[in-house]
Amino acid sequence: MTSIFLVGPMGSGKSTVGRALANKIGYQFLDSDREIEARCGVDIPTIFDYEGEAGFRDRESRMIDELTRLPGIVLATGGGSILREQNREHLNSRGHVILLQVDIKEQLRRVAFDSSRPLLKTDDPEARLKSLMEEREPIYKAVADVEISTDSRRMFHVVTRILRHLKKNNVTLEAAPKEKQELKAIKEPLKKTTNTSQNPNR
Numbered sequence: 150m151t152s153i154f155l156v157g158p159m160g161s162g163k164s165t166v167g168r169a170l171a172n173k174i175g176y177q178f179l180d181s182d183r184e185i186e187a188r189c190g191v192d193i194p195t196i197f198d199y200e201g202e203a204g205f206r207d208r209e210s211r212m213i214d215e216l217t218r219l220p221g222i223v224l225a226t227g228g229g230s231i232l233r234e235q236n237r238e239h240l241n242s243r244g245h246v247i248l249l250q251v252d253i254k255e256q257l258r259r260v261a262f263d264s265s266r267p268l269l270k271t272d273d274p275e276a277r278l279k280s281l282m283e284e285r286e287p288i289y290k291a292v293a294d295v296e297i298s299t300d301s302r303r304m305f306h307v308v309t310r311i312l313r314h315l316k317k318n319n320v321t322l323e324a325a326p327k328e329k330q331e332l333k334a335i336k337e338p339l340k341k342t343t344n345t346s347q348n349p350n351r
Contacts, residue, residue, distance in 0.1 A: 150323045152176075152244035153223045153315075156231055156289055158282060160259035161249040162299040162307070163225035169304050170311055171223035174322050180225045181212050188212070188337050199339040208337065210236055217243040221323060231285065237292045245320050247311060248293035253278050255300050294318070 153170065155163040164180050171178035185208050186192055196205050210233055216224050217239045224244075230236050240246050251259070257275050290296070295314050299307050315322065 150220045154240045154244045154246045155225045157249035159228045160256040161251040167223045167225040176223045182227045231288045246293045248296045250298045
């Protein structure tokens, strides 16, 4: 009963592909960013305003630890979730990690008008995306069991490639009983700090 964990840069399609894949194999789909927001009751930019990047990353690490323990799920992770070693260890040891890749031009087309990504509100968002990828690509590659490109490909083809890979590598797919997949609905209130920073590099 192997869980599938999706990693990759913003705009690579982790949430969209994850939902389609989960639907295809009968797994529950979860998104770590959305689960953090549900737990806090506010969006991620607000978490950064209150707690800074360090506070957000702490919450993200706790959420990754919690979610990766669930059996039979497809999990979409935030773009920066692989920056902490403990997150990488949880992803590697508790499921099958798939890296979704996208080239800069396509990535920019997908996220350029997304108001929830203030990191791209710069004079040169393309340069910013390139900088993030240069920093993170080696980490993505190190943690992933396989790389799948989502450039200009229909969802059906991306999911088919993933399923082909899973079958070739004898990854056992068996949906867990629903009651075992549910998260504890424990609210985590924000704590106002003086350590503010930019929005997460998602």
